[in-house]
Amino acid sequence: MERIDNPTIIALDLTYKCTLKCLHCFNSSGEHDNGFKEMTDDEILNFCDEIILCKPSTLCLCGGETLIRKELVYKVIKKISDGTNNHTAINMVSNGELLTLEVAKKLKESGINMVQISLDGASPETHEWLRGKKGSFESAIQAIKNLKECDITVSVSCTPTKKNIHEYSKAVELCESLGVQSFRAQPLMLMGRASKNLKDYVPSYLDYLQIRKVFNNHIKNNKSKMITEWGDPIEHLTSGAMDWDRKNIAVNIDAYGNIEISPYIPIRIGNIKRYSLSTYWKKGLNDIWSVPFVKSICKEIKSAEEMELNNKYSTLPKNFIEKQLYIDLVDTENFNSLTLEEILSKWSDKSE
Ligand code: SF4
Structure with missing residues (x-):
């Protein structure tokens, strides 16, 4: 069978360091005590040459908290958007803690297309229970506002647990009011830290149906054009x-x-x-x-x-x-x- 010449989607983890230590982190960021060395800036920038040759449709910068290496993030985005003549959509994932207005401006100047921010409820109590840090809810909200101010497309991911199903509707409304372009959820993955911390908080089938109902209602009443997306992580x-x-x-x-x-x-x-x-x-x-x-x-x-x-x-x-x-x-x-x-x-x- 004929195979395609190059990958069309490339996901690159920049670091497993993080400002948070969330209960559900599937790749256990913040505690990779395995003796391995993360790639240096030069190694990653050299790899960008290969990405440019592949000209993928999408590059996703993931982590860990990507902005812990923010100078590298700007360089990677600039190099790829220049090198592919803006052919490659460059997305990144962030918890928002380091995403000040100044950082948002630099991301925009570098050529970012979309940033995904994690927001796990509509209140500090719910979000911060999962994220383990006081003030992290406000940081995420402020990050969304900063991105919007710089005209960067924002996606929000909301991890379902037994603790936040009741807030899904409000979280969707909150994101809509902030001008978020897409709101995503997917089943909780019992991997990494989640497998240690969240066995008792896995939503039931009915809980997941409840989320689908919230999404369906949103689609029916949607005036803002914010997309709600239910993803399957293992598809x-x-x-x-x-x-x-x-x-x-x-x-x-x-x-x-x-x-x-x-x-x-x-x-x-x-x-x-x-x-x-x-x-x-x-x-x-x-x-x-x-x-x-x-x-x-x-x-x-x-x-x-x-x-x-x-x-x-x-x-x-x-x-x-x-x-x-x-x-x-x-x-x-x-x-x-x-x-x-x-x-x-x-x-x-x-x-x-
Ligand atoms: S912010 Fe993301 S990468 Fe960091 S610990 Fe939480 S889930 Fe993991």
């Missing part, structure tokens, strides 16, 4: 189980330079400091969903709640809690036919 994994021949279109790079199959699978299959992205892409990253061990994992995943992957394959590490497995797609003979059993027997910890 890229479950759809793999339905269509093994589908082309891969996306690449996720962690802050150490490791290439992820998915941020939710604890196996890294390369490192951009070792070989170029295009080498990995051509050697099999473009066809990753057809690799037997990837299929085996996808078949095990049925819902966001199962994301700890400790059912059938209990030997897999817990993602972002234990060290991830590393097996290099380029260096490993017969990578494209490896089974999960072989991976588990062969793997050694060689993460960069």
Whole structure:
């Protein structure tokens, strides 16, 4: 089957440092005590040359709190928007704590397209219970206002828990009044810190239906044009189980330079400091969903709640809690036919 030449979506984690230590953080940001070194500014800026060659439709800068490396953020945005002649939409994720008006202006000047801010309710009590810091609600609201003042598109993500379902309607209204362009929610993922902290706060099926109802009402009455979006965080994994021949279109790079199959699978299959992205892409990253061990994992995943992957394959590490497995797609003979059993027997910890 024909494969596409380059990834069309690239997600790049800039850091796992964070100003917050949220109860639900799926990648355990703020406590990556694993001895690995995050990529330097130069390494990331060099990687931008590769991104420019790929000319993806979207680049997402993620973390951690991206603005902890704000000078780097400006340089990356500027380099990519200039290098692709504004072809690539550049989005970033932030908790808003460091997003002053001055920072918003610089993001705009650099060429940012959209910033996603996290807001987990309509009151300080609800938001700050999850975020663990007094004042974080006000910071998020102020960040939204600063972005709006600079005419930057704002998306808000609201993580559902048992504590905030009752506030969804008000949170949607609040964001609408602030001029937010899209309001997103997705099922709570019991991974990373969430798996330690939030087992008792997972919304029920009826709770999720309640959110859908709020969204439907919003769509019916929407005068402001704010979009409400319900996302499925594991859709890229479950759809793999339905269509093994589908082309891969996306690449996720962690802050150490490791290439992820998915941020939710604890196996890294390369490192951009070792070989170029295009080498990995051509050697099999473009066809990753057809690799037997990837299929085996996808078949095990049925819902966001199962994301700890400790059912059938209990030997897999817990993602972002234990060290991830590393097996290099380029260096490993017969990578494209490896089974999960072989991976588990062969793997050694060689993460960069
Ligand atoms: S959820 Fe976001 S803001 Fe919270 S600790 Fe993780 S990266 Fe930081």
